[in-house]
Amino acid sequence: xxxxxxxxxxxxxxxxxxxxxxxxxxxxxxxxxxxxxxxxxxxxxxxxxxxxxxxxxxxxxxxxxxxxxxxxxxxxxxxxxxxxxxxxxxxxxxxxxxxxxxxxxxxxxxxxxxxxxxxxxxxxxxxxxxxxxxxxxxxxxxxxxxxxxxxxxxxxxxxxxxxxxxxxxxxxxxxxxxxxxxxxxxxxxxxxxxxxxxxxxxxxxxxxxxxxxxxxxxxxxxxxxxxxxxxxxxxxxxxxxxxxxxxxxxxxxxxxxxxxxxxxxxxxxxxxxxxxxxxxxxxxxxxxxxxxxxxxxxxxxxxxxxxxxxxxxxxxxxxxxxxxxxxxxxxxxxxxxxxxxxxxxxxxxxxxxxxxxxxxxxxxxxxxxxxxxxxxxxxxxxxxxxxxxxxxxxxxxxxxxxxxxxxxxxxxxxxxxxxxxxxxxxxxxxxxxxxxxxxxxxxxxxxxxxxxxxxxx
Amino acid sequence: xxxxxxxxxxxxxxxxxxxxxxxxxxxxxxxxxxxxxxxxxxxxxxxxxxxxxxxxxxxxxxxxxxxxxxxxxxxxxxxxxxxxxxxxxxxxxxxxxxxxxxxxxxxxxxxxxxxxxxxxxxxxxxxxxxxxxxxxxxxxxxxxxxxxxxxxxxxxxxxxxxxxxxxxxxxxxxxxxxxxxxxxxxxxxxxxxxxxxxxxxxxxxxxxxxxxxxxxxxxxxxxxxxxxxxxxxxxxxxxxxxxxxxxxxxxxxxxxxxxxxxxxxxxxxxxxxxxxxxxxxxxxxxxxxxxxxxxxxxxxxxxxxxxxxxxxxxxxxxxxxxxxxxxxxxxxxxxxxxxxxxxxxxxxxxxxxxxxxxxxxxxxxxxxxxxxxxxxxxxxxxxxxxxxxxxxxxxxxxxxxxxxxxxxxxxxxxxxxxxxxxxxxxxxxxxxxxxxxxxxxxxxxxxxxxxxxxxx
Numbered sequence: 058x059x060x061x062x063x064x065x066x067x068x069x070x071x072x073x074x075x076x077x078x079x080x081x082x083x084x085x086x087x088x089x090x091x092x093x094x095x096x097x098x099x100x101x102x103x104x105x106x107x108x109x110x111x112x113x114x115x116x117x118x119x120x121x122x123x124x125x126x127x128x129x130x131x132x133x134x135x136x137x138x139x140x141x142x143x144x145x146x147x148x149x150x151x152x153x154x155x156x157x158x159x160x161x162x163x164x165x166x167x168x169x170x171x172x173x174x175x176x177x178x179x180x181x182x183x184x185x186x187x188x189x190x191x192x193x194x195x196x197x198x199x200x201x202x203x204x205x206x207x208x209x210x211x212x213x214x215x216x217x218x219x220x221x222x223x224x225x226x227x228x229x230x231x232x233x234x235x236x237x238x239x240x241x242x243x244x245x246x247x248x249x250x251x252x253x254x255x256x257x258x259x260x261x262x263x264x265x266x267x268x269x270x271x272x273x274x275x276x277x278x279x280x281x282x283x284x285x286x287x288x289x290x291x292x293x294x295x296x297x298x299x300x301x302x303x304x305x306x307x308x309x310x311x312x313x314x315x316x317x318x319x320x321x322x323x324x325x326x327x328x329x330x331x332x333x334x335x336x337x338x339x340x341x342x343x344x345x346x347x348x349x350x351x352x353x354x355x356x357x358x359x360x361x362x363x364x365x366x367x368x369x370x371x372x373x374x375x376x377x378x379x380x381x382x383x384x385x386x387x388x389x390x391x392x393x394x395x396x397x398x399x400x401x402x403x404x405x406x407x408x409x410x411x412x413x414x415x416x417x418x419x420x421x422x423x424x425x426x427x428x429x430x431x432x433x434x435x436x437x438x439x440x441x442x443x444x445x446x447x448x449x450x451x452x453x454x455x456x457x458x459x460x461x462x463x464x465x466x467x468x469x470x471x472x473x474x475x476x477x478x479x480x481x482x483x484x485x486x487x488x489x490x491x492x493x494x495x496x497x498x499x500x501x502x503x504x505x506x507x508x509x510x511x512x513x514x
Numbered sequence: 515x516x517x518x519x520x521x522x523x524x525x526x527x528x529x530x531x532x533x534x535x536x537x538x539x540x541x542x543x544x545x546x547x548x549x550x551x552x553x554x555x556x557x558x559x560x561x562x563x564x565x566x567x568x569x570x571x572x573x574x575x576x577x578x579x580x581x582x583x584x585x586x587x588x589x590x591x592x593x594x595x596x597x598x599x600x601x602x603x604x605x606x607x608x609x610x611x612x613x614x615x616x617x618x619x620x621x622x623x624x625x626x627x628x629x630x631x632x633x634x635x636x637x638x639x640x641x642x643x644x645x646x647x648x649x650x651x652x653x654x655x656x657x658x659x660x661x662x663x664x665x666x667x668x669x670x671x672x673x674x675x676x677x678x679x680x681x682x683x684x685x686x687x688x689x690x691x692x693x694x695x696x697x698x699x700x701x702x703x704x705x706x707x708x709x710x711x712x713x714x715x716x717x718x719x720x721x722x723x724x725x726x727x728x729x730x731x732x733x734x735x736x737x738x739x740x741x742x743x744x745x746x747x748x749x750x751x752x753x754x755x756x757x758x759x760x761x762x763x764x765x766x767x768x769x770x771x772x773x774x775x776x777x778x779x780x781x782x783x784x785x786x787x788x789x790x791x792x793x794x795x796x797x798x799x800x801x802x803x804x805x806x807x808x809x810x811x812x813x814x815x816x817x818x819x820x821x822x823x824x825x826x827x828x829x830x831x832x833x834x835x836x837x838x839x840x841x842x843x844x845x846x847x848x849x850x851x852x853x854x855x856x857x858x859x860x861x862x863x864x865x866x867x868x869x870x871x872x873x874x875x876x877x878x879x880x881x882x883x884x885x886x887x888x889x890x891x892x893x894x895x896x897x898x899x900x901x902x903x904x905x906x907x908x909x910x911x912x913x914x915x916x917x918x919x920x921x922x923x924x925x926x927x928x929x930x931x932x933x934x935x936x937x938x939x940x941x942x943x944x945x946x947x948x949x950x951x952x953x954x955x956x957x958x959x960x961x962x963x964x965x966x967x968x969x970x
Contacts, residue, residue: 226847229943231918247800249941251847255918373788374805393807421848422801 059134059143060109066126067098073125074098075189081113084136093131096124097187097215102208109133115140121188185212193218198228198237227252241294293386303448307364308485311443311455312493315476316501318459320508321345322475336401343433344404346456346477349503351375351395351403352510354429354452357496361428363449364487378427378447379407381414388414389447391427431456435477444482451487454500455480477504518544518644520836521635523627523782526553528813528825529650530611535833536646537618544644545620546627546637552608553652555822558673563696565603566676567861569596570703574863581901591704593681600676629783632808636783646808646836649789649796650825651782653775653814660688662747669747669769672697682706682767686752688744690717692860694772695729699862702736709764711739711754718860722872722909722923724887729866729925732905739764777815793817800850802832810836819856827851855940857933864906867933870921870940873911882914884946886969888962890926895957900927908962912970917945928959935960946970 064074074096081093087107094105094116107113111133118124132140186194186201190213194201199221206213225242229252236242236258248254289297303309321342328337354361354375362371377395381388390410395403413419430447433456444455457478464474481497488496503510520536522529525547533545550557576589615622625638629649635642655671663669670678672693675685685701687694690712702708710717716726717738730738739762742754750766777795790797790805795817802810810832813825834849857869876883890896890906900906906926912919922936939949949967954960 229941230948231916231943231945234916234945245847247850247852248943252942254943255916370792372805426799 059114059132059138059140060111061129061143061146062093062105062108062131062133063127064096064124064130065103065105067101067103071098071126073123075187076118076120076122076124076130077102077187077189078120079116080104081107083113083116086110086112087133093133097189097208102187102212102214105130107133112136114138115144117144185210187212187214190215190218194221195237197222198233199225200236200241225253229254231255232258296386299448300445303446307446307448307451309443309446309482310485310490310493311480311482312490312497313441314479314481314497314501315462316479316504318342318475318477318504320506321477321504322459324508336405339408340400340404342435342459342477343456344400344407345507346433346504347377347379347392347395347407347431348400348403349500349507349510350429350431350454351377351398353496353499353503355396356499357492359488359492360452360483360496362451362487363428364451364484365449369451369487372428374428376426376428378430378450379410380430380432381411383415383417385417388419388424389427389430390414390419390423391425393426429453435459439478441478442480444480446482446484448484451484452496453482455482479504516544516640516642518542518621518642520544520646520648521546521627521637521642521644522648522650523629523635524553524650524652524813524815525551525622526650526652526813526825527555527822528652528829529553529648530615531826532648532650532812532829532833533615533620534618535830536836537615537620539833539837541837543620544623544637544642545615546623546625546635548624548626550608551615551622552611554673556607556611557604558676560822561607562600562604562676563672563700564861565600566596567696567700567703567863569599570700570863574703591681593704594679597679627782629787629789629809631787632806644808646810648829648832648836649782649784649804649809649811649815650813650829651778651815653777653820655771656774656776658688658744658771658773660744660747663769663771666747666749666769668750668767669771671771675701675768675770678768684708684766685768685770686711686750686764686766687770687772688747688752689770689772689774690714690738690740691772691774692718692720692858693774694770695733695860696862697770697772698736699733699860702733703863707737707766708735709737709739709752709766711742711744711752711764713741713743715741718866720858720872721860721866721868722911722921723874725866725868725907725909725923725925728905728907729860729862729864732864732925733862775814775820777817777820779815800831800852801835801848802828802851803835818851819853821856821858824853824856827856852941855937857937859930859933861930864904864926865929866923866925867929868921868923869933869937870919871911872921872923873909876911876913876920881920883920884912884914884917884970886910886966888966888969890924890959890962892965893957893959893961896926896959896962898957908966910963910966910970912946917947917970918943919946919949922963924962926959932960932963936963 067074076094077097078095081087087093089107089109091107092104093107096103096105114132114134117130124130129144132143193215199218201213204213204217204221206217208214226246228236229248232253232255235255242253243257245251246253246257325342325345328340331337358371361375362369374394375396377392378389379392381390392406410423427447427450429450430453432444432453434442435456435458439457440460441457442455444453446453459475459477461473462476463471466472479497479500481493483493519541521544522533523546525545529545533543537543573591576586579586623638627635627637629647630636633643633645633647635647675697681704684707687698687708687710690710694710695717698708698710716723717730718726741757744752744754746753747769750769752764752769753761755761779791779794779796784791788806796804796811796815798804798811798816802812804811812828812832814820828851831849831851855869857867860866873885887907887909891902891904896906908924911921919939946967954964
């Protein structure tokens with residue numbers, strides 16, 4: 058005897074569901090608990106079970122069809138049975154059910170699954186997305202690659218795409234068209250009314266299209282344990298673009314050196330023990346180095362500059378960028394007029410900006426306008442590194458850890474001295490090797506004689 | 515010492531609008547002006563020229579009414595009456611501006627202002643402080659180093675020309691840019707024999723080349739001498755040398771110098787205050803901030819776009835930046851100045867207007883374009899109002915790669931009133947397909963834009 062499987066009712070407001078995928082071929086045998094197909098409302102997706110044993114005689118809808126609730130979607134019976142008669146007979150029953158019977162079970166077709174029969178089914182594959190969600194995403198130019206699905210097993214369903222549309226900024230017409238082809242959309246745009254325009258789109262997305270992802274096999278030699286893929290987005294994406302751009306548009310050259318750190322440390326220890334009223338108790342070694350940098354950089358006009366389109370633009374005022382490690386990635390807040398600040402002011406401003414960066418409350422304008430940058434990895438024990446220019450700036454000073462090093466004393470004996478590592482990267486387009494070495498020496502001298510720095514010229 | 519939220523130096527379009535926007539937001543604003551309220555635009559630029567042009571158009575309509583069944587006899591020009599009407603319009607506009615500034619609570623100070631440093635201004639013999647200072651000191655006519663132009667009573671700039679007590683019989687215009695072409699068109703319309711001497715090979719170098727030629731040919735009675743360098747001026751006799759080296763001379767009653775304008779960056783303390791001035795203009799970022807904290811600059815003085823409407827927009831960007839609360843969290847998306855969709859207009863006879871890239875600019879950027887030009891007589895209203903032989907065209911330029919509209923250029927009546935729609939198209943980065951879905955009223959001249967979109 059044939060049984061008609063109908064589209065289950067999903068609450069009183071749902072009039073139709075999307076049949077998203079068939080799990081059973083026609084003429085294949087089914088068990089009662091076997092999932093026959095997947096259906097989806099605008100809020101969730103569900104599996105429909107066979108509810109009886111037999112053979113799937115006929116699928117009445119194709120994948121992607123929008124099916125009214127309680128409409129027959131399949132016929133299950135014995136091989137050779139006539140599915141048409143079953144559907145014709147079922148039509149009367151479905152109308153009766155629609156005509157006022159509560160959808161509680163009694164009076165409904167025997168195979169109508171109750172709500173408890175409908176449960177999220179297991180999902181597989183790198184990204185599951187329902188046809189309805191995919192259709193909406195395509196129409197609205199939403200890239201689904203990075204979406205977190207809230208359907209069963211993380212499946213992306215319509216509401217996820219709707220949320221993504223709500224959360225993203227408005228796009229211009231052309232940007233919308235470009236976004237549909239996979240360009241990544243920043244959180245804020247610079248076009249009309251804050252819309253995202255073509256210029257704001259960071260170009261084609263780095264991640265392959267979903268279809269490619271699903272079929273992509275691991276690279277030769279890759280671990281058989283699978284691999285992770287994280288599209289570069291947001292700040293990470295900006296950092297990636299800037300760093301790559303810096304390395305491709307400049308002629309970077311790094312000079313390594315070191316400076317005696319004993320006076321630096323002694324001064325820092327005096328500050329630490331000083332009356333907090335002076336505002337110096339919180340001054341760090343990094344602040345002292347920044348202070349030296351702020352005094353030294355203005356002495357080399359070509360260093361406090363931007364190189365843009367073949368023109369060197371030098372600045373009277375030093376706006377010092379300070380690299381800050383944050384949970385979101387590298388940020389470089391800018392201390393305005395660092396050369397004009399007292400040590401206490403420089404220290405407190407650095408702390409304020411770093412805290413704002415880490416808290417995510419730093420203002421966009423506090424991240425722009427730098428003319429020279431310091432990147433301090435000393436606290437992490439780094440002994441030497443090659444800082445990457447914060448283009449269009451032409452210089453960046455890397456500061457490494459203070460480590461004991463053997464030095465030859467004037468009397469020919471070897472002694473151990475605490476020294477701080479310095480790595481100056483310059484743009485060789487603008488600054489030659491010998492001047493760069495002199496600049497590095499000026500930094501080293503300033504740090505070595507920091508206790509004299511404030512008193513001289 | 516007086517203290518304000520904002521002090522604005524200069525009361526041209528950039529200055530007075532910034533003052534209005536800030537005052538409307540509850541700020542205590544001082545507007546400092548050493549000359550007439552409203553700046554060049556209101557007093558000696560945009561408004562008086564457009565008023566006189568309206569007079570010229572009435573005259574031309576009266577003269578050219580015959581094909582339209584209108585007979586007029588003894589049509590003449592009453593230049594003093596035109597000047598009186600111009601003065602009335604300017605005076606009333608200025609009074610209206612003053613009233614609206616005062617209604618908003620803006621304090622207007624007739625004095626020279628001087629920037630002393632961040633937040634500090636000296637004006638009217640008093641030191642004044644403000645959280646924000648907006649520099650809007652405008653621009654001045656460039657005086658070229660041409661022998662015979664200094665101290666020559668027959669040589670005037672646009673301001674002098676507009677104040678003439680009587681019309682000259684002939685006028686030689688040095689410079690075929692927007693001001694030169696506009697005033698050439700105005701005076702030619704009033705029956706003055708006009709010669710234009712231009713160094714470049716075509717007038718209005720910022721215009722699309724095809725359209726510049728359309729505009730030039732439409733000014734039938736004006737004699738253009740292109741690719742000619744003025745060598746000297748003697749009285750009102752202008753000697754210039756053509757590209758082929760041949761020296762020529764044009765005799766006129768009067769000579770107009772219209773070779774451009776230059777930002778006013780001196781005389782108000784820019785250098786002393788430490789303001790970053792580069793290439794003769796105050797350097798600003800896209801929020802109109804200067805290098806000095808608390809000092810913004812808007813309008814011509816920034817050298818970015820010497821147009822009153824650009825100044826308006828810059829003023830609003832600066833005001834928004836000043837008003838943005840530093841404590842607001844999360845920070846709102848900042849308002850930024852964009853220069854990619856600034857429309858320009860030449861109010862000649864006929865008008866010309868454009869926005870976005872010209873064909874040549876697109877090519878220089880390596881963009882493969884699609885283009886379409888529609889003659890305005892193809893649309894019914896234009897033909898009905900101007901006849902079937904009147905010059906005029908709309909040209910659309912789109913990026914072949916993504917169909918985005920890159921430029922819209924037009925010559926002909928109403929161009930000035932249509933171009934804002936094209937600016938919206940560019941700001942919204944609309945594509946050809948998007949424009950095809952816009953409904954244009956019929957019958958209007960702007961239908962030519964729609965026609966051009968369908969031609970692309």
